[in-house]
Amino acid sequence: MNIIGQRLRAARVLRGFNQAQLAAKIALTREAISMVEHGKSRLRVDRLATAARMLDVSTDYLEGLTEDPTPAAQLTRALAVVTGGAPLDDGLGPAATRADGDYVGVYTLAASTGGGAVAYDKRVTGRIKFRRAWLARHGLVAHHCRVVKVVGESMEPTLFDGCSILVNHASRRRRLGHIYVVRTVEALVVQRAGRDPSGVWQLVSDNPDKLTWPNRPWPRDARIVGEVRWTARAFV
Numbered sequence: 001m002n003i004i005g006q007r008l009r010a011a012r013v014l015r016g017f018n019q020a021q022l023a024a025k026i027a028l029t030r031e032a033i034s035m036v037e038h039g040k041s042r043l044r045v046d047r048l049a050t051a052a053r054m055l056d057v058s059t060d061y062l063e064g065l066t067e068d069p070t071p072a073a074q075l076t077r078a079l080a081v082v083t084g085g086a087p088l089d090d091g092l093g094p095a096a097t098r099a100d101g102d103y104v105g106v107y108t109l110a111a112s113t114g115g116g117a118v119a120y121d122k123r124v125t126g127r128i129k130f131r132r133a134w135l136a137r138h139g140l141v142a143h144h145c146r147v148v149k150v151v152g153e154s155m156e157p158t159l160f161d162g163c164s165i166l167v168n169h170a171s172r173r174r175r176l177g178h179i180y181v182v183r184t185v186e187a188l189v190v191q192r193a194g195r196d197p198s199g200v201w202q203l204v205s206d207n208p209d210k211l212t213w214p215n216r217p218w219p220r221d222a223r224i225v226g227e228v229r230w231t232a233r234a235f236v
Helices: 003-015 019-025 030-037 045-055 073-081 132-137
Strands: 095-098 101-112 124-130 145-151 164-168 179-183 188-195 201-204 223-232
Touching: 003 030, 003 045, 019 030, 019 045, 124 132, 145 223
Parallel strands: 101 145, 101 188
Antiparallel strands: 095 101, 101 124, 145 164, 164 223, 179 188, 179 223, 188 201
């Protein structure tokens, strides 16, 4: 049983859900939940986020980033280093390694999940420590990553307006079903890579309201800035 399976089961039992009840809440089968809890399968990122909400824990707790199951508790403590928008001057650079962990820079860059223009301020306003073992397990290197805030509702319920994301700038190869920060002529957006029935690549919204947030063809001039690998529901 891996850490996600262990913690999913512990949180489920604490909330009084059986496997079938939790499965129904995140659109899976009881057998699928059992596979995850026994370390034989993994939850897709949107279903992990939904499970965390249903169980009143944070995704970072389920993934082993913190021992505190309270949503956003670790991030609240970590952001005590934020200096109100001024660049940090500790000589570490955007990402740094110290004896007790690897630190990823927090940026005021606003990557929009909508379609409008975005603020683009590259100053480092804080740092969050990620466990080195967690980064390694997910194939991440701290100095290739940035934490940024997103705005807009097109990726709800996967990414909420105002949440923050860990973006891996070393991962720019488009893969079906993965979520990316993408630069287009109009804006910097966060969308899922998908295909239409004819196989044409699309920027896909996770929001079920397709009248407001329709999928759209992947622009020919679009450039992938990085892949979204982690999200926090509450941040700045």
